[in-house]
Amino acid sequence: MQPDLELVAVRRDESFKVWSHGYPYRTVRWHFHPEYEIHLIVATTGKMFVGDHIGSFAPGNLVLIGPNLPHNWVSEVPQGQTIAQRNLVVQFGEEFVSSCVDCFPEWRQVEALLADSRRGVSFGAQTSAAIQPLFLELLAARGLRRLVLFMSMLELLVNAEDRETLASPAYQADPTGFASTRINHVLSYIGGNLADELRESDLAQLAGQSVSAFSRYFRRHTGLPFVKYVNRMRINLACQLLTDDTLSVTDICFKAGFNNLSNFNRQFLAVKGMAPSKFRRFQQLNDASRDASEEAAARGVAVDDAPALASGLPRSVAAAYPPA
Known part of the structure; x- marks a missing residue:
């Protein structure tokens, strides 16, 4: 089964994303993303899938995932039961890694670990127990404290002796092939046609689904209803266009795909907390x-x-x- 692409949004004023989620949750599916990921299970047991590796997991399961490596954790939870917080996640991009390599000679100690992460790296109970309090504090940390905690976590992972790689040496992640999956085709089409009219019925036809099935499918994979997702993407485009002083706000409104200025101003205010001007x-x-x-x-x-x-x-x- 081809994995789905997860869109990881790292804030512009932060170097990496840290968050947690429960179970069931929309990202609990066979998926991949270009970012590295540190993944710690804090509740439930079940089966872990990383590349071509299949294993069991329990609380304390700690794994470092490399870019574009498909993965999934499926919990053994009775149907209808929900878990408020199942796992903790840190995600950081290759651009951030490259910047650290350029700025900090000491970062080169991390390179071997990150290379191994392309097959997935699992850590034992000792490292997991040491990293969990840092992970929990990182969820609410701000400013430089975030960097201190993140670097402390990486130091633990680099020096860990209780680690093993998961996917086989022959396993090769193929993001080019993954991009042909249905949801990725839809998201690519949206991104390339924001200035045009985008109707959910047309995208459902592109995906080969009924409108109702597509609506559920789209929300499950993106976490947003179709219209809200498209508006967010258009606002992001508008923010880029606003740096061009030669374009009026009205010009930008239509270039970003909005059909009238009042709606554009209203949507921009709702997302950014201020008017475009x-x-x-x-x-x-x-x-x-x-x-x-x-x-x-x-x-x-x-x-x-x-x-x-x-x-x-x-x-x-x-x-x-x-x-x-």
Whole structure:
């Protein structure tokens, strides 16, 4: 059976995603994603599938999954019963890994472990017990504390002696082949046609399903109803377009696939908490701050500009972009 693609959304102001979920849950299916994943079971027993490996799991099961390696944990839970928190998850991308390699020579100690993770790496009870309190604290941590906890977890995994690889050496994950699955074809079509009219009935036909079956299928795999998912994708596109000062907000409204300005403003406000014009002004403020910093570094900052630089901006820029 071909695995489904999981879309992992890492916040722009964070380096990695940390979260937990219960059981049943929409990602409990045979799936893959381009990100690395540290996965810790805290409740239930059942069967674990990683590449071509099949094994049993219980609370304390700790596994590092590499990019595009299909995986799934199926719990043995009576039908109708729900578990509030079954597992803890950290997900981080290869771009983040590359940045760490470039910035920190010490990170090279992690490379062998990450290479092994492409087959999946399981850790024993000792490492699992040591990492669980860090994992639980990481769920609510903010700022630099997140990085400290994450690096501490990686240190435990790198130094762990109770680890073994899971999938066989011959197993090869093939994300190119996975991309041909039905949901991935649908998501790719949506991403490439956001400026056009997208009707759920048309996408259901593309997937070869009835509208009602497609609606359930789409929500199970994305966690969102079809219309809400499309609107989120269009808002993301609009945020990118708003960095282009040559485009008016009205132009962006239609380029992002919205059919009227009032609906665009309403949807943008609901997702971003501000109007598109305000979002653009804040982006301009951010850009102006960067440009002013580079200019100041190049020529030196005059003493009489110091009060205006309390906010990181020279007097002229601070006047042009007053605080909201």
